[in-house]
Amino acid sequence: MNARDHFMLLARYHVWATDRLLDAHVAPLSEHDYRRDAGLYFKSVHGTLNHLLVADQGLWFQRFTRGESPRHRLDEELHVDRAALAAALKQASRDWLPAIQSWDDARFDGPLTYTSTEGVTRSLPFAALLSHVFNHGTHHRGQISAALTAMGHEAPELDLLWSVIADTSGRP
Numbered sequence: 001m002n003a004r005d006h007f008m009l010l011a012r013y014h015v016w017a018t019d020r021l022l023d024a025h026v027a028p029l030s031e032h033d034y035r036r037d038a039g040l041y042f043k044s045v046h047g048t049l050n051h052l053l054v055a056d057q058g059l060w061f062q063r064f065t066r067g068e069s070p071r072h073r074l075d076e077e078l079h080v081d082r083a084a085l086a087a088a089l090k091q092a093s094r095d096w097l098p099a100i101q102s103w104d105d106a107r108f109d110g111p112l113t114y115t116s117t118e119g120v121t122r123s124l125p126f127a128a129l130l131s132h133v134f135n136h137g138t139h140h141r142g143q144i145s146a147a148l149t150a151m152g153h154e155a156p157e158l159d160l161l162w163s164v165i166a167d168t169s170g171r172p
Contacts, residue, residue: 003108
């Protein structure tokens with residue numbers, strides 16, 4: 001599998017896992033469970049979802065697609081409204097697909113130079129950083145899954161394997 005195909009797989013997984021978590025497991029949460037401090041790094045499900053949007057769309061997507069290094073706080077609340085946040089997260093996950101498809105093969109082998117949120121300029125391997133983007137989403141979706149379980153709710157099955165099965169079978 002070449003780099004583009006690998007990252008397209010991860011991007012499709014990112015869409016699938018985001019949709020599955022939001023639609024089947026976060027949407028039914030009471031407002032109390034959605035916003036309460038669940039012991040997560042960003043406190044609540046809402047805080048963690050906002051962090052995902054800041055990191056995914058507000059920082060990394062801009063760095064990869066526009067060569068920009070926006071300055072956002074990692075705990076910034078981009079959307080107070082949970083429906084608007086869910087819609088923004090879904091769109092953010094989908095935005096990676098055409099971007100990855102448009103990059104030439106050589107781009108995956110080069111560096112990405114950006115300025116961190118602390119103002120430090122870094123130049124690191126493009127493919128490793130793109131892997132980080134998708135791994136970061138998986139990490140925080142896992143935190144939310146654990147919080148859901150701790151609250152007594154069913155946690156989603158979000159393993160990559162199940163997205164591959166869904167992709168090949170046509171079933172979610």
